[in-house]
Amino acid sequence: MVDKVQEQVEALRRLAHTPLQDCIxxxxxxxxxxxxxxxxxxxxxxVWELAQGNLxxxxxxxxxxxxxxxxxxxxxxPRGVSPAAVMEALRLTAIRQQGANKYDAAQLEHFDPELPQxxxxxxxxxxxx
Amino acid sequence: MLYNxxxxxxxxxxxxxxxxxxxxxxxxxxxxxVELPEWQCCGAVYPLAPDAIAExxxxxxxxxxxxxxxxxxxxLCSACHHVLKRVNDDLARDEEIxxxxxxxxxVKEPYQGETKxxxxxxxxxxxxGFAKLAQLVTHPLTGRKIGAYYGCxxxxxxxxxxxxxPENPQLLENFLQALGATPVRYGMRNECCTGYMAVTNPGLCxxxxxxxxxxxxxxxxxxxxxACPLCRYNLVANAAPEQKVPVYYFTxxxxxxxxxxxxxxxxxxxxEG
Ligand code: SF4
Ligand code: SF4
Numbered sequence: 337m338v339d340k341v342q343e344q345v346e347a348l349r350r351l352a353h354t355p356l357q358d359c360i361x362x363x364x365x366x367x368x369x370x371x372x373x374x375x376x377x378x379x380x381x382x383v384w385e386l387a388q389g390n391l392x393x394x395x396x397x398x399x400x401x402x403x404x405x406x407x408x409x410x411x412x413x414p415r416g417v418s419p420a421a422v423m424e425a426l427r428l429t430a431i432r433q434q435g436a437n438k439y440d441a442a443q444l445e446h447f448d449p450e451l452p453q454x455x456x457x458x459x460x461x462x463x464x465x
Numbered sequence: 466m467l468y469n470x471x472x473x474x475x476x477x478x479x480x481x482x483x484x485x486x487x488x489x490x491x492x493x494x495x496x497x498x499v500e501l502p503e504w505q506c507c508g509a510v511y512p513l514a515p516d517a518i519a520e521x522x523x524x525x526x527x528x529x530x531x532x533x534x535x536x537x538x539x540x541l542c543s544a545c546h547h548v549l550k551r552v553n554d555d556l557a558r559d560e561e562i563x564x565x566x567x568x569x570x571x572v573k574e575p576y577q578g579e580t581k582x583x584x585x586x587x588x589x590x591x592x593x594g595f596a597k598l599a600q601l602v603t604h605p606l607t608g609r610k611i612g613a614y615y616g617c618x619x620x621x622x623x624x625x626x627x628x629x630x631p632e633n634p635q636l637l638e639n640f641l642q643a644l645g646a647t648p649v650r651y652g653m654r655n656e657c658c659t660g661y662m663a664v665t666n667p668g669l670c671x672x673x674x675x676x677x678x679x680x681x682x683x684x685x686x687x688x689x690x691x692a693c694p695l696c697r698y699n700l701v702a703n704a705a706p707e708q709k710v711p712v713y714y715f716t717x718x719x720x721x722x723x724x725x726x727x728x729x730x731x732x733x734x735x736x737e738g
Contacts, residue, residue: 353515370657370673405510406657407621411631424513439665447664448702452694453474454544457509458661461520
């Protein structure tokens, strides 16, 4: 069981591909995150939990689905860490499982015909596999 | 120099005004855009995971095609610009991604990130020059107070995109000045409009757009410009009625200042009052 958790943590770290151990928990990423007020786990905390290997906390978090991939956190981090990449790793870990798509394509019928294509492509990349 | 052009999915459909005005202006300014004969959607968002190889192929094909046609690739949409520059950086720096992409595409001469990706605005700034552009303006936008909306995808991450100072960008303001307009600087110009959240979380999108528009209106912007079809959509469609301001693509105002008219981008009367 423990090994299985460790394995999943390692897989997440590989997906995130960012130097977690360099994080100094300064909170600059969270300070500038435009959707921090919506997040159950702030960007600096997401980095911390992955560095600690707290799998359960990470998999429960809804923050990755609030993150808009604006890269403010990554750009402002003084240590070259990318909380945005950890958010992406968490999203991918969820949606790469069978039948775990987050966005129901049937809902699209109700969307504004003026919506630019890029928004739809982006949603299917970020929320579905 | 051959200016290979990557329009992307949205400029071929919903954002024709951005595209057509750009082509007309580029021709007039001496850098005619030549659309790549074949291109695919870039995927709209940069795939962050190192194992997301298939998601990088659309961009990689365009980059390789441009390499084989002189080595320059111009693009207009903020999202395409973002994805193309970042995938190019991966192909230059990340051996594993590079090897996998080259193997999958069976590239004869392995691609290593040689193509120079330029945003249209970078061509205006670095190759035409804003001083020269100002001289070519025949219909200056005198007296119009316009705010530049950068959003995220043009600026960040600045190490890779190398477009402008991510915290205090100047490019679009200098552009507006060259057109004779009065640029309005406001705090939220480089904050995110929430992009694709317009689909999955419209409430959040409306809230962010509200803050951006309040910031712009507080500084008395009468209109905004953007390079991104999704930013433009959000700033218009997700604005509260009392906050609405006209939002133009930067190329529409450029065409106007140069006295050019295109089908999808008719010369506007500057009715933002
Ligand atoms: S800004 Fe960087 S170093 Fe600071 S808490 Fe966030 S990830 Fe860690
Ligand atoms: S990329 Fe995500 S986590 Fe980072 S600042 Fe933007 S919304 Fe916040």
